[in-house]
Amino acid sequence: MQSLKNKWLQYISGDKLRPESLKRVSNDLDTMLIQQELLWADIPVQENAADVFQIILRLKEMAIALKSPECPYDMDYSLRLKIIYGLEWLSEHKYNETCQPYGNWWYWEIGVPIALLETLLLMEELLDKEFLEHLLLPVDKYVGDPAFHARWFAAEALPCTGANLVWKSTASALTAVIQGDGQKLSAARNALLPLFRNASEGDGFYEDGSFIQHDKYAYTGGYGVSLLHDVVRLMVWLHGTPWALPGEARDLTAQWIERSFIPLMFRGSMLDMVSGREVSREDSQNHESGHAVITSCLRFSRILGEADQERLLSRVKGWMVADSYKPYISEAPPDTAAQARTLLDDGLMPPAPEETFCKLFAQMDRAVLRGPGFAYSISMFSSRIYSYESINRENLKGWYTSYGMGLLYNSDLGQYADDYWPTVDSYRLPGTTVTKTLQEDGSGQGRLSHRAYVGGAVLHNQYGAIAMELQDVVNEAGGLTALKSWFLFGNRIVALGSGIQSRNSARVETIIENRKLNPAGDNRITADGTEICRTPGYAETELLDPKWIHMAGGDREADVGIIFPASCRVHTLCEARQGSWKAINDAGSSAVIERFYQTLWFDHGTAPEGDTYAYVLLPGWSEEETADFAGDSSLRIVELNDQVHAVEDTGLGLFAVHFWQPCWYSCGGIACSSPASIVLHKNPAGWSLAIADPTQLQRRPIEVELEVDRPVTAVIHKSDRIMVDLGDPGKVRLLFDPDGAGGASFHVELV
Numbered sequence: 001m002q003s004l005k006n007k008w009l010q011y012i013s014g015d016k017l018r019p020e021s022l023k024r025v026s027n028d029l030d031t032m033l034i035q036q037e038l039l040w041a042d043i044p045v046q047e048n049a050a051d052v053f054q055i056i057l058r059l060k061e062m063a064i065a066l067k068s069p070e071c072p073y074d075m076d077y078s079l080r081l082k083i084i085y086g087l088e089w090l091s092e093h094k095y096n097e098t099c100q101p102y103g104n105w106w107y108w109e110i111g112v113p114i115a116l117l118e119t120l121l122l123m124e125e126l127l128d129k130e131f132l133e134h135l136l137l138p139v140d141k142y143v144g145d146p147a148f149h150a151r152w153f154a155a156e157a158l159p160c161t162g163a164n165l166v167w168k169s170t171a172s173a174l175t176a177v178i179q180g181d182g183q184k185l186s187a188a189r190n191a192l193l194p195l196f197r198n199a200s201e202g203d204g205f206y207e208d209g210s211f212i213q214h215d216k217y218a219y220t221g222g223y224g225v226s227l228l229h230d231v232v233r234l235m236v237w238l239h240g241t242p243w244a245l246p247g248e249a250r251d252l253t254a255q256w257i258e259r260s261f262i263p264l265m266f267r268g269s270m271l272d273m274v275s276g277r278e279v280s281r282e283d284s285q286n287h288e289s290g291h292a293v294i295t296s297c298l299r300f301s302r303i304l305g306e307a308d309q310e311r312l313l314s315r316v317k318g319w320m321v322a323d324s325y326k327p328y329i330s331e332a333p334p335d336t337a338a339q340a341r342t343l344l345d346d347g348l349m350p351p352a353p354e355e356t357f358c359k360l361f362a363q364m365d366r367a368v369l370r371g372p373g374f375a376y377s378i379s380m381f382s383s384r385i386y387s388y389e390s391i392n393r394e395n396l397k398g399w400y401t402s403y404g405m406g407l408l409y410n411s412d413l414g415q416y417a418d419d420y421w422p423t424v425d426s427y428r429l430p431g432t433t434v435t436k437t438l439q440e441d442g443s444g445q446g447r448l449s450h451r452a453y454v455g456g457a458v459l460h461n462q463y464g465a466i467a468m469e470l471q472d473v474v475n476e477a478g479g480l481t482a483l484k485s486w487f488l489f490g491n492r493i494v495a496l497g498s499g500i501q502s503r504n505s506a507r508v509e510t511i512i513e514n515r516k517l518n519p520a521g522d523n524r525i526t527a528d529g530t531e532i533c534r535t536p537g538y539a540e541t542e543l544l545d546p547k548w549i550h551m552a553g554g555d556r557e558a559d560v561g562i563i564f565p566a567s568c569r570v571h572t573l574c575e576a577r578q579g580s581w582k583a584i585n586d587a588g589s590s591a592v593i594e595r596f597y598q599t600l601w602f603d604h605g606t607a608p609e610g611d612t613y614a615y616v617l618l619p620g621w622s623e624e625e626t627a628d629f630a631g632d633s634s635l636r637i638v639e640l641n642d643q644v645h646a647v648e649d650t651g652l653g654l655f656a657v658h659f660w661q662p663c664w665y666s667c668g669g670i671a672c673s674s675p676a677s678i679v680l681h682k683n684p685a686g687w688s689l690a691i692a693d694p695t696q697l698q699r700r701p702i703e704v705e706l707e708v709d710r711p712v713t714a715v716i717h718k719s720d721r722i723m724v725d726l727g728d729p730g731k732v733r734l735l736f737d738p739d740g741a742g743g744a745s746f747h748v749e750l751v
Contacts, residue, residue, distance in 0.1 A: 004177050005121055007237055009067075012060075012118050015333030016070035025065045025073060028058050031500040032082050039089050048392065049103030050587075052094045056115040061087045063122040080126060086121070087127075087135060097137040104392065105153040108142045110167040117174040124178065132178075139175050146191040161203040163227040164212045165195055170230055173238075182242075189243045195231065196249040203222035208744060210363035211274070215387045216448070218364035218379075220260055221275035225292045228253075232296040239303045239748050248455035250303060257300070258458070261293050262315065263359045263368055266324025266375040266409045268294065272416050273366055273407060276388070277395035281586035285417045287326040294319055294328055298336045298343075309347070317343050318351035327412035354362065358464040358488050362455045362696070362743030365402070367466045369488040373557045374619035375409040376493055377484055378431065380468045382454035383697065387447045393586035396441035397426035399474045404484045406431030406495070408513075408619055411557035415516055422579040423595040424586070428511045433482045433497060433604075435475045435506040444474030451481075453660065455694030455743040457677035464488035465656035465677045467694055469646070478504040485645040487656050490647075494635060499642045500604050500611040510613050512562060512570070512600040515551060521576060521596025524552040526623060533574035536596060543570045547646040548630040550623040551598060561618035561626030564638055568613065573599045612640055638668045655680045658694075669707040676702050676736070679745075685749035687712075691722070693738035704734040711748045719746035 017025065031040055038044065043054050061356065062083050065073040073079050076637035095116070101108045119128070120135060127135075144150045146168035148157040160168050169192045176184035198207050205211050205224075213223035231253065238244050264271045269290040278284050297316045301309045320328045320340060329340050341348060360367045365380040381387045381402040388398040399523055407416060407430065427436060449471035456466035465487050472480035480502040487494040495512075502508055517523045521536035527546045533539040543549075548563045564570065576596050581588025604611040614637055618626055634651030644667045656679045659665055659672040670678060675695055681688040693702065715724050721741065725733035732750060 001177050001180050003123075004237065004241065007523075008118070008174070008177070009121055010335045011233060011237075011333060013064045013067055013122065014337070016068050017065055018331075021061060022065065022071065022073075024058075025079075028062060029079055029082055032086065032383050034085070039086060044057070047103055049101075049107040053107045053111045053115070054289070055086070055090055055094065056112050056119065059083055059090070060115050060119040062086075063119045067122050071141045083119075083123060085125065086683060087123075087647050088131075091135055091138075095138050097141045099138065101142065105149065108152065109150055110164065110171065113143050113171040114167065114174065117171060117185075120178060121174070131618045136175060136178065137190055139171065139299065143168055143171045143175070146188055147194075153595070162195075162228070163223040166192065166227050166230040166234070170234060173234065185243050189238065189245065192231070192234070192245065193249070196245075196252050198252075205256050205260055206363040208362055208742070209263065209359070210361040210366070211260050212364055214389065216384065217276055217389050218274050218361070218366050218385060219276050220264055221270040221272070221286070221289050221365075222278040223276075224260065224274070225270065225289050228256065228296045229292050232300045236299045238305055245362045253300065254304070255310065257297065257312070261660060263357070263370075265290055265293060265319060266370075268319045268326070269326060269378045269409075269413065269417065271368065271375065271407070271409070273377040273401075273405065274364070277390060277398065279401075279421050280395040280398070280581070280588070282585075282588050287323065287413075287417050290319070290323075291326070291331065293750040294340075295336050297745070298339050311712065313343055313349060314352040317349060318354070321351045322354070323413065325417060336668045341600075356490070357461045358458050359461065360456055360458050360464060360466065360743075360745070362692075362694075365454050367456065367486070367488075369464065369493065371619060373410060374491075376488070376617070376619065377407050377409075378466055379405040379407075380454050381449060382468075383448050383450055383452045384454075385448075387444055388450075390445040392443040393547045395445075396584050396586075397439075398746075399426065399444055400432045400434050403429070403432040403434055403470060403472075404468050405429045406486070406493075406617075408515075408560065408617065410553065410619060411555055412553050418516070419579075419593045419595055420516055422581045423577045423593055424514060424516070424597065425577065425599065426584075426597055428509070428514050428601060430511050430514045431495065433470060433480070433484060433500060433508065433510045435472060435478045435480050435502060435504075436509055437475050437478070437623055439474060447473035449473055452666050452695040452697050453675060453690060455677070455696070456658070457656075457679045457690045457692040457745045458650060459681055459688060459690035459745070459747070461677040463490070463652075463654055463656070463679050463681065465658060465679050467658045467677055472502075475504075475506070478502045478506060480508060483642065483660060485644065485658055487647045489635075489649050489652055489654055489656075491619060492619075492635065493619070494637075494647050495613075495615050495617065496637065496640055496645045496647070497613040498610070498640050498645065500608050500613075502607055504705055505606045507606055508604040508608050508611075510602045510604065512602065512615055513551070513560065513617075514597060515560070517574070517596040517598055518554055520597075521574065525572070525574070525598055527570075527572075529627065533572055535573065537576050539574040541572045543572060546570055548626050549600065550621075550626045552623070556622065557620050559620060559622055561621035561623070561629070563616045563618065563626065563630040563632070563633065564614065565612045565635065566612075567617065568602060571601050571603055573597075575599070610642070614640065614661050643667075653682045666705075671705040673703040674698060674700070676704070678704070680706070686716075686749065689734075689736070689748050690745045691736050692743060692745045693736075693741060694743055696741070696743045698738040700739075702736045702738055704736065706732040706734065708732055714751050715748065716751055717747065717749040719748065721746045723750050724748060724750075
């Protein structure tokens with residue numbers, strides 16, 4: 001057991017503390033109260049029990065300082081006495097086996113126990129054995145069987161799932177190691193085993209890479225990151241011992257990293273669309289969650305074979321090298337900081353190049369396009385996935401974060417990290433179609449729509465047609481609905497909307513873009529070659545029938561071009577916006593922050609009846625390239641109505657279409673019998689086609705007729721779900737079975 005104790009201590013402590021930690025320890029040592037109702041004056045009693053968690057976290061940090069050899073407080077006698085007094089006070093007043101639990105169950109069963117156990121590992125040799133056993137009594141009581149939630153907060157002990165199961169198993173395993181109880185450690189390890197399977201419903205990882213927590217929320221960047229972090233920590237910790245997890249668990253974890261996390265990482269950060277209410281937490285933004293993934297990958301690499309280890313470390317190195325906003329090593333845990341330095345210094349280990357791909361997470365209504373130098377994410381919801389989560393007074397203004405929100409990541413790595421969420425206009429998130437009505441904090445959270453057509457088709461992991469049938473669940477009385485599409489063609493993103501209608505007097509808007517500008521707010525913004533919005537602070541303009549707009553970034557790679565393939569009016573606003581973290585999360589700072597933004601939107605007016613929109617995002621395109629493409633584009637909107645959305649790119653040989661209605665309809669040489677998304681690639685060698693059922697509801701086969709300009713001689717590849725009829729020289733007939741397909745794409749190759 002001692003070797004396990006030593007290995008865990010390597011996770012949490014090192015030779016010295018960072019200056020900011022040292023400053024906190026010094027302040028906590030000086031301000032600890034003795035023989036009073038509070039342990040620290042700035043941690044008052046809180047109804048949700050968060051004060052108990054805050055207290056043990058302080059004591060843990062003090063214990064780390066006490067056991068850090070190069071720290072000024074190394075084995076400091078005064079600090080040692082204060083820590084012991086703090087543990088005695090906590091046990092007497094806040095966390096003991098006779099307490100009546102209150103507030104948030106998580107603190108009692110997970111947060112406080114794990115922090116307390118890590119503190120005890122640090123202090124074990126300095127504590128009386130009887131006192132140590134006394135401190136473990138409430139842990140045994142409130143953690144209980146790690147496979148179930150304790151009965152203190154519900155009449156029935158419900159099973160633990162996902163990240164909660166890993167956390168409770170961690171607490172149980174640490175207790176077992178401190179107590180020297182091999183049977184309890186085996187029980188904690190065995191409780192984890194049900195985690196290692198792909199989910200078919202509810203919480204967990206899915207075959208397509210989706211991760212769900214709290215039943216119907218997309219949460220890879222929140223609970224998923226925590227689950228990966230802690231399950232890898234346990235797996236590596238127990239590796240090579242009698243309690244090691246089976247090889248199948250390691251193999252599945254490797255699949256999770258590959259399918260669920262790697263596609264959502266961009267230059268050291270995790271895409272915000274999967275972080276749920278954590279976007280409202282000041283101390284865990286996208287680079288922090290991305291760095292947690294890096295930590296997990298570094299640790300996991302230690303138990304891989306040589307080839308798998310090299311492949312994973314190459315990716316990790318690529319992320320670390322590319323993250324110029326926040327270097328990983330600056331806040332890395334003690335056990336991975338040295339590993340990361342060695343990796344960065346290893347001239348024989350090249351950083352993996354950035355990949356280009358398109359991926360749909362059909363089980364959590366999310367999609368991502370990775371192109372040269374950028375990532376574009378699309379966040380949606382449906383009759384299967386909730387709108388957004390706002391609990392514990394967090395994420396108070398997340399109303400529209402799944403209304404088709406499209407976030408464009410590029411070399412401006414602070415775009416969504418540098419106080420974006422507390423300062424951005426939460427009513428005008430890019431990509432969304434919304435009703436301009438004042439909302440109360442938390443309005444519409446945890447809602448399903450009545451619309452199932454959300455998803456799309458992806459061809460060869462490169463090109464995608466993504467769709468969303470939007471129903472407003474925040475302003476239900478307004479009845480806003482819309483059909484929204486994104487056609488993801490390499491380094492161009494075509495966004496279309498139709499059927500936009502509502503029944504009240506509030507204005508309806510579609511937000512084209514809402515980008516944070518440089519600190520001076522003076523980025524160059526041009527429309528058809530003329531500079532606009534030249535007054536930082538506040539400058540609003542209405543553009544009549546623009547052909548293109550260009551937004552200059554901090555460097556060439558951060559530029560964004562936008563073209564408008566149809567006549568339209570575009571509203572633009574450059575403004576200085578103020579906000580605070582507390583306004584979106586009760587636990588956040590109330591300090592006022594100011595940032596400059598450039599917003600572009602379409603105004604559909606009040607009570608629109610079937611309005612449309614169309615625009616094309618060009619990530620990383622210069623002003624000259626944008627102007628040239630607008631003047632001579634290979635892109636063409638083939639059809640935009642309530643029957644179909646269809647786009648053709650003759651330069652790429654692509655045609656993509658969404659058939660919205662349950663009836664036969666023909667568009668661009670493709671006829672379809674039912675709702676479906678199709679991407680067709682035509683080249684001199686033949687045709688490639690991907691088809692999917694975004695509704696995930698259809699049981700009867702979907703019929704497709706494809707007109708061809710030359711005879712089709714062979715089927716060189718097809719999914720088992722697709723039947724092909726080549727009987728007519730001018731047509732190809734396909735029969736696609738969507739039953740149980742889960743919204744996935746299926747392919748056929750013809751020559």
